[in-house]
Amino acid sequence: xxxxxxxxxxxxxxxxxxxxxxxxxxxxxxxxxxxxxxxxxxxxxxxxxxxxxxxxxxxxxxxxxxxxxxxxxxxxxxxxxxxxxxxxxxxxxxxxxxxxxxxxxxxxxxxxxxxxxxxxxxxxxxxxxxxxxxxxxxxxxxxxxxxxxxxxxxxxxxxxxxxxxxxxxxxxxxxxxxxxxxxxxxxxxxxxxxxxxxxxxxxxxxxxxxxxxxxxxxxxxxxxxxxxxxxxxxxxxxxxxxxxxxxxxxxxxxxxxxxxxxxxxxx
Numbered sequence: 001x002x003x004x005x006x007x008x009x010x011x012x013x014x015x016x017x018x019x020x021x022x023x024x025x026x027x028x029x030x031x032x033x034x035x036x037x038x039x040x041x042x043x044x045x046x047x048x049x050x051x052x053x054x055x056x057x058x059x060x061x062x063x064x065x066x067x068x069x070x071x072x073x074x075x076x077x078x079x080x081x082x083x084x085x086x087x088x089x090x091x092x093x094x095x096x097x098x099x100x101x102x103x104x105x106x107x108x109x110x111x112x113x114x115x116x117x118x119x120x121x122x123x124x125x126x127x128x129x130x131x132x133x134x135x136x137x138x139x140x141x142x143x144x145x146x147x148x149x150x151x152x153x154x155x156x157x158x159x160x161x162x163x164x165x166x167x168x169x170x171x172x173x174x175x176x177x178x179x180x181x182x183x184x185x186x187x188x189x190x191x192x193x194x195x196x197x198x199x200x201x202x203x204x205x206x207x208x209x210x211x212x213x214x215x216x217x218x219x220x221x222x223x224x225x226x227x228x229x230x231x232x233x234x235x236x237x238x239x240x241x242x243x244x245x246x247x248x249x250x251x252x253x254x255x256x257x258x259x260x261x262x263x264x265x266x267x
Contacts (some may be wrong), residue, residue: 003133005145006050008045010129011121015044036155037090047076051118052126059122069118074111081105088167 017031019041030100032039058064082105083090095101100108133141193210195200202210 002142004049006133008049009148011048012040012042012045015041036159038155043080048071048121062119065119065122068113070115071113073114074106077104088163
């Protein structure tokens with residue numbers, strides 16, 4: 001069990017480094033990727049632990065390793081993406097613009113990359129990881145892993161608390177949106193904001209900031225609520241602000257569908 005936790009940490013950190021480097025180069029700024037505050041991406045750690053556990057017998061068969069690695073990784077990516085959207089009303093990655101995608105959670109190009117990466121990790125990287133582990137005295141390694149485990153649990157607790165507040169705030173926004181849609185004066189402006197979401201031109205932080213523009217057009221009750229959302233939001237926390245800045249989080253709710261349907265009727 002300790003071995004697998006060690007593998008989880010190593011590959012979670014490697015995944016974070018890879019994601020951070022790629023996104024930082026693309027954005028031309030430092031982008032701290034990762035679900036948690038620490039420098040790890042758990043999805044990579046979980047994926048590699050599953051691959052090591054189930055696919056080690058096929059390490060000498062590159063073809064089988066490629067296809068099973070592709071399948072395992074794609075299933076995990078789909079499940080995590082689906083669960084995060086259902087829990088927090090947001091998408092943390094979106095492949096809808098890629099060819100041969102499945103509901104935007106996975107796509108063929110990325111799945112093929114996972115298969116290739118699986119071969120590299122299992123045949124090249126994993127032996128080195130095991131050798132390094134063997135060089136460290138268990139009396140030193142095990143206490144270190146224990147400390148990291150406690151820190152990870154604390155980090156996860158803070159993260160889930162922040163994201164729960166985030167979910168509650170999104171639910172509040174959805175209720176406000178439904179009310180605002182009933183007001184003809186703000187309906188067109190609200191539709192344009194959603195269109196920007198659908199085209200991925202603005203992120204969630206920019207959307208929340210745009211709510212203040214609706215205040216002058218709505219009645220006093222709604223205007224007061226909009227101002228509160230922008231002035232005293234629970235999601236104004238360092239971690240959530242980082243996620244809003246570094247991820248293209250897209251709101252998903254019934255209001256979006258209402259606007260889509262209305263646009264179809266208008267056309």
